[in-house]
Amino acid sequence: MDKCHCGAEPSVFLNYSNAHLCQQHFIHMFDKRFRATVRNNQMIKKNDRVAIGLSGGKDSMVLLHSLAELKKDLPFELVAITIDEGIKGYREKTIKVAKAECVKLGVEHFVFSYEKEAGKTMDEIVSDNSEDIPCSHCGVMRRYLLNRSAREVNATKMATGHNLDDMAQTIMMNIMRNEPARLARLNEPMLKDAKFVQRIRPLMVTPEREVAIYAIMKDIELERMECPYARFAFRGHIRKMINEAEEKYPGTKFKIVNSLLEMEDALRAKYSKGAVLSACEKCGEPSSSNLCMYCKTVKFVNRKLV
Ligand SMILES: [Zn+2]
Numbered sequence: 001m002d003k004c005h006c007g008a009e010p011s012v013f014l015n016y017s018n019a020h021l022c023q024q025h026f027i028h029m030f031d032k033r034f035r036a037t038v039r040n041n042q043m044i045k046k047n048d049r050v051a052i053g054l055s056g057g058k059d060s061m062v063l064l065h066s067l068a069e070l071k072k073d074l075p076f077e078l079v080a081i082t083i084d085e086g087i088k089g090y091r092e093k094t095i096k097v098a099k100a101e102c103v104k105l106g107v108e109h110f111v112f113s114y115e116k117e118a119g120k121t122m123d124e125i126v127s128d129n130s131e132d133i134p135c136s137h138c139g140v141m142r143r144y145l146l147n148r149s150a151r152e153v154n155a156t157k158m159a160t161g162h163n164l165d166d167m168a169q170t171i172m173m174n175i176m177r178n179e180p181a182r183l184a185r186l187n188e189p190m191l192k193d194a195k196f197v198q199r200i201r202p203l204m205v206t207p208e209r210e211v212a213i214y215a216i217m218k219d220i221e222l223e224r225m226e227c228p229y230a231r232f233a234f235r236g237h238i239r240k241m242i243n244e245a246e247e248k249y250p251g252t253k254f255k256i257v258n259s260l261l262e263m264e265d266a267l268r269a270k271y272s273k274g275a276v277l278s279a280c281e282k283c284g285e286p287s288s289s290n291l292c293m294y295c296k297t298v299k300f301v302n303r304k305l306v
């Protein structure tokens with residue numbers, strides 16, 4: 001049986017680097033990679049005010065912990081934002097977990113709701129519509145509200161818990177749907193605007209499995225329940241496909257994400273040509289058309305039904 005390099009019994013095997021690690025050295029590796037990602041990509045600067053999008057699930061809860069740890073060595077401010085979609089039996093639980101952890105870590109926590117901001121809860125939106133409301137609608141609303149609320153709490157950066165698996169899946173989905181322009185703006189909007197709070201993803205090269213292992217080892221409270229409306233048919237297919245490839249060819253997920261990082265500048269140079277940004281005529285937020293995606297979505301979900 002292989003041992004950790006320190007000689008202790010291993011708890012984790014990482015097949016992409018052929019490493020057996022004991023709990024202590026797994027945590028050490030995890031923290032080191034986290035800090036290197038933040039540093040090498042200049043994600044957080046001294047005196048930044050970082051707002052974390054805190055859903056209460058494992059990724060954002062681990063991110064909250066790692067950022068709170070980092071804060072001990074780098075002077076920056078950390079606040080948390082939870083978007084309450086208004087989903088009974090699900091969101092209350094995650095908000096409770098998120099709130100308790102923020103109190104414990106001394107992080108100020110803000111909650112913004114669909115009900116207050118968009119006029120309807122997700123439960124109402126779903127029950128008012130005869131057809132299936134796709135997750136993409138909810139995603140548009142959540143991303144928009146996260147950005148706007150990050151600005152409202154004076155954040156200079158917005159951190160989200162996207163991990164390596166999320167990134168690899170999104171990249172492959174965009175390739176398989178032939179949407180290279182979306183790939184070009186995956187990491188940042190095509191055009192800069194003072195109203196866009198810069199997004200950072202400090203877990204973007206951390207495999208999902210390792211986030212889960214870390215959460216258990218560090219005894220981090222989290223809510224395991226998933227959104228009851230989640231319909232991820234295509235993403236689910238891609239996830240399975242990538243996991244199978246990873247199993248057979250360890251390191252595949254890193255390679256997918258690194259491919260995008262390598263191609264990003266070229267993609268952005270190509271697709272930023274002719275892109276224009278104006279203000280949404282309804283809400284004033286930056287938009288590439290008269291009405292922004294969010295206002296279009298809110299209009300759609302609030303439309304009069306006959
Ligand atoms: Zn060890």
Ligand SMILES: [Zn+2]
Binds near residue numbers: 281282293295
């Ligand atoms: Zn708008």
